[in-house]
Amino acid sequence: MSELYTITYQAENAYDYPVVESSWQFLIIPEENASQSKPRIRFTSSEGSPWELSENGFGFPVIRIRNRHSLESIRFEAEFSLTKQVVNPFDFDPELLEPYEPQRLGQLPFRMRFDNFLKSTPLTCLAAGAPVFSFDPGTGILENLQALNAWVFNDLKYTAGITHVDTTLEELLVLRKGVCQDFAHLFIGIARAHGIPARYVSGYLHQGMGFFGDAQMHAWVEAFLPEVGWLGFDPTNNIMAATNHIKVAHGRDYNDCAPLKGVVYGPGGNRSRHQVQVASQQ
């Protein structure tokens, strides 16, 4: 069983003064993986600039554009189509699930294998003694992560326009409001503090079921369960990532997954808008 998805991504950038030279990089192509087929890509810009495919520092495909003429605004439109297998997040032998034992997680070979997803970053750093969810050593790792998912979902109120991409957990725990990347960062910070490797995932969420996160790119988390592997948690919606989650990239935090990076040479400010639509056919 599979879904056929068509995703459109639109972005528009406008500048106060004409910029003379500009480069953009889009980290928006759905990843090819066990449940996602290689996507068909259509990409256009209002300037008709040629685009090229490259890879970022972690090997995820990016679209890159360089403009050598003056412009005041530019629009981009990308369309991806792919098939996604129906995903059952619990498709593993429950016998493999392990209890939460900090001591075992703290062993050197395990920490070494995942150190990039265990170390804290400026966006996922939790102050010592922050009033957050604490793992229960009496239950399993999966139960703890599901409880964490629910805790983050209940602790933060989904509100757009309050936080920004550089909001730290310290600020967030005061505001208690935010959008998907804030939910993801909080989950990651708490999981890592308990010795569970966790990574930030950016992608698209198929709406239609009233989930939060439409019309923009979505963010969720993958946490590593020993013996089972990486499992997706979506704390913004208190669900497991499954068929409706179309993954683009993962990284240590938002900064590794920023969908659009632009470098322009010219004075003045800029305004930027994005829009995302996900359509499915069965």
Add this chain to the structure above:
Amino acid sequence: MPKTQPSIFSAYQRNPALFDEVFDREGSILKDYKRLMKLYGKQSIEDYHELNARAKASFFNQGITFRVYSDDKTNEKIFPFDLFPRIIGASEWAFIERGAIQRCKALNMFLWDLYHDRNILKDGVVPLDLVSSSENYLDQMRGMDPPGGIYNHISGTDIIRHADGRYYVLEDNIRCPSGVSYVLSNRGALKRALFGVFNHYKAHTVTDYAENLLDLLETVKPHGVDIPVTVVLTPGMYNSAFYEHSYLAKTMGVELVEGRDLFVENDFVYMKTIRGPQKVDVIYRRIDDLFLDPMEFRKDSSLGVPGLFSAYRKGNVTIANAPGTGVADDKAVYSYVPDIIRYYLGEEPILANVKTYRCGQPDDLEYVLEHVRELVVKPVDEAGGYGISIGNTLTDEQVEKVRKEVRESPRKYVAQPILSLSVHPTYIEETQAFEQRHIDLRTFTVMGQDKTYVLKGGLTRVALRRGNLIVNSSQGGGSKDTWILKNEP
């Protein structure tokens, strides 16, 4: 006046507690300096003063300057230069050279291992946390093979001589070590001012540095490139070492570029020229890792080149030094270098390390907090002598401040005993006389594929303020021409 002491040294005051590079404990001139003293002794201090003034003017006229950041207004300053050279004998140099090469090779193997199999971490020789917590470790470099397997193409190893007469390595600089242009211009200035003295000594030339550097950089060109195009990438004219960047480009005969002069297309790097784009194969960069590519690292960097890291990852361009080398010249890693040498080379370190307390470790932290007055406390990730506090010069208030800072972020600090750097007679303008001043030595090692070169010379830095131990140019230090003697036939 003792017979051995020529007239320009008549006012020289020798503190017997310090290791003097020119005089032994009894006050006799050491062998390598005897002839020099005879030659300089023929001059009066007035002659010397005039020569010194001329040399200074020539530096200024040539624009051999640097910038100091801490001043309210940044100023172009000349690097104070002294016409009385430092001399290192052939066998002593051979020892230093072997030691520097050994260190650089071991650090290169360490970097390869950290970004590949990480055996040294698995074996518990170096703690994982030291590496994971380092801001200079680049996850993007995991599993990447830099062309030729070289990370630290250019290393600046800082060596001092302690009161015990032994050489110690103070730190390894393997990001963008600077200072080599001063070595070359010091030699030029001394030749112009006192050409005759060179007839009496067989000293190694230093002017072949640029040639060797280019040669070795070309050995690590990307796969499939026949005759590589090399450039020097500078942050621009406001950088403190801009003079050096332009000097190296000029003497290597390659272009000096800023980030905006380069662009990346289909993962290849090009330079904009009036004849159209020119592909670039080797970049000797003098900008920090995080500014290299705004698409990959700091997005606000206007110094870098969008897409450069992708080109590097694809193996289409060589970046020297490789991104991510900074993790191995972190001052907390420094204390593990002897173990790193033993681990990879199975040899004992040739050059000694200074005992280093790692504040990240509870026992060491406790010791440091109790002995701030007897220690030099250094931040692990600052270069250029910034943020260093020397215990015996601090007020009570400053001691408390250091304690507080170390306690708040212990991982950020290391501490070492206060060393007594050797001293060298140095001409001091204010008193118009020679006085003892502390010195160190920065050596320059260049590694290419199966080829290593150490500049036979180096930058002898002088702490110009009496008693000051920090010799960095950014902290008001000066320098001396450094002669390495050839073996007597």
